[in-house]
Amino acid sequence: MKAILVVMDGLGDRPIKEFGNKTPLEAATRPNMNKLAERGITGIMETIGPGITPGSDVAHLAIFGLDPKEHYHGRGPIEACGAGIKLRHGDIALRGNAGTVDEKMIVKDRRAGRIDSTAELCKEIDGMKIDGIEIILKPGAWYRAALVLRGEGLSDKVTGNDGKDVNIPILQVKPTDNSREAKKTADILNKLTKITYEKWKSHPYNQKRAKEGKLPGNVLLFRAAGQYVPVPTLEERYHIKSACISGGGLYNGIGTFLGMDIIHVPGATGSYTSDFNAKTKKAMEIIKDYDFVFVHMKPTDSAGEDGNPKLKKEMIEKMDTAIGGLLKFDGLVILTADHTTPCEKKDHSYEPVPVVISGPGVRTDDVKEYGERSCVGGGLCKIKGLDLMPIITNHMGFSKKYGA
């Protein structure tokens, strides 16, 4: 049996006064999600554990059956995978932004006025060497870039240069342990800060921006250093061939990190105007070539972080329409989320998320609505993120009996 897993990012929420104390999900018109709840078995899922607020990266690792305690080495390597960098064991990867500093290296804007591309700037740096270490710098969406240091004697035990605030000086990178490797890595990164400023401050791309009255992307800000340690792929662990459909960035990174094929869908941007229908349509097309397709939808999280319950509800309703395209699928359809992003908190939170597994042979329960509270009564009871793939892949027929 085949399976399509839809993760709606940050879907979970808290009661919203203006919705009569319903959550955005509960308040949304969602006939297709409810149809799957009625057909399938529901439950509530703590992606990591009770009272733990997960980042999207660790939440997805757990959902895909990898214990983050063992396999998570920072967001850097996952973002670098998402930027299309073919990582090698031992590479040090960091998340980067093109930012704006003044001549005293005081940060004036962490995103260089939300600069629309770092491609031209990255080219100036990508492939250079500092102290014999190769510097790989690839553009991400908008102001983002993925930075990788490749060579002998490196460590991820270093801070970044990004103080995550403005009107403060760019930070000196420091080793966080006493190793020679960490000191060396910090030195290289400090040199890199200066080199990006020297090469970017008068770059034609920035000169053009200056003429348009826009802030220059004149320095590389970076953070979240992590060493890349390969993990067993979904195919190695579950013997399934899998594909990832997402708006890009981190989520394609997770797909790549886990050995999925990345399928690009026109119009699937990860933004509020992303074409969810195109994603589920593509999932239905490609499932003939795969055992398992992961579809990621982002803007529920963005609306939560923007503190906008109406927009979150609207996004859920659009996602519901897209999920309608999966109702005729003859395998498993699984809906869930990676974490809760309450509009009132404007950030991730700890509360568990609803999950439904629907398809042939699934035991079912009495729950007829897909929601944070309704799914508590479901037949899956409360599960952890790490439980999900063993259940799905067992039902798909990819598990062996334990014992005899």
Add this chain to the structure above:
Amino acid sequence: MKAILVVMDGLGDRPIKEFGNKTPLEAATRPNMNKLAERGITGIMETIGPGITPGSDVAHLAIFGLDPKEHYHGRGPIEACGAGIKLRHGDIALRGNAGTVDEKMIVKDRRAGRIDSTAELCKEIDGMKIDGIEIILKPGAWYRAALVLRGEGLSDKVTGNDGKDVNIPILQVKPTDNSREAKKTADILNKLTKITYEKWKSHPYNQKRAKEGKLPGNVLLFRAAGQYVPVPTLEERYHIKSACISGGGLYNGIGTFLGMDIIHVPGATGSYTSDFNAKTKKAMEIIKDYDFVFVHMKPTDSAGEDGNPKLKKEMIEKMDTAIGGLLKFDGLVILTADHTTPCEKKDHSYEPVPVVISGPGVRTDDVKEYGERSCVGGGLCKIKGLDLMPIITNHMGFSKKYGA
């Protein structure tokens, strides 16, 4: 307080179309099971864990409070216990069948035409020595036999000679690691294959079968080698005196393995015609001499493996009648299963099983039906197999306070 635990093997199932999407248990008329659910506290139990399909052996170890990760060394030793062999630490035990091979040692029937007894054949082998190692071979039910190798320098890191298929040659036993012990054990087992053929091919028992037009049991097929490592008994762990009532084979083996007294009940065969009433009647008789009686009923699993939901429902209804004999018991009555065996899958599966604990002082809940879906709402919530004995023995009064 005393307790009677009834395990209905492979009881759990999936929705069955012809039963209006009820499971065989839900579709069955089961007033006595429902009475216990009404009187007691219910829940749903994953004998091993989420998405894990348990074999009956590991499931029972967990239900009786032993973590299989630590205590499971293959099915061989448990089956040997069931055949009445008093195992010693270090013995290597294997599951055996009398099978039929042709003169080129091609397997023609893995069960020798379901030969009705291996007693006469086993006698020819039992007690002999090969390379100084004692060979113990005792009959099981029908075509089955339990094989034990006893002596110094043995290992369970060996394959079997049983390819689990017909029209293929009998397999050479091979060591699965590089140890001297594994090589020696494999050599002995390969010699044993030949010896059984030499001694059995013209055995009077087979000559008699030949006259009746039946296949000869002319070779010993064996598999699932495991080393016997004693486990702490129920008495050692919980200070309870316990007895086992089952149809035999593996389940008496589990009882013996765990230090229970094995109580034989005429008519309790483990087959579709097994006398369940005789089992519960015997349990009510002997409970005066024990703290805890384990009653095992097999055919729910067999009917699932045969893909026969009507037969499974019929077996459940017969079991329900037998369980009626426990309603007057003044201690704890616990009903559960070791795993799910969906009729549509004809094999074990991962879904959890319903559990009820009924008796004086038990907290109770609102669940009034014993079923896969109804028990999800019960007061025990979802438990693991390993949780069951601590709850039961605590309620019986055999636990000490933790802390002060």
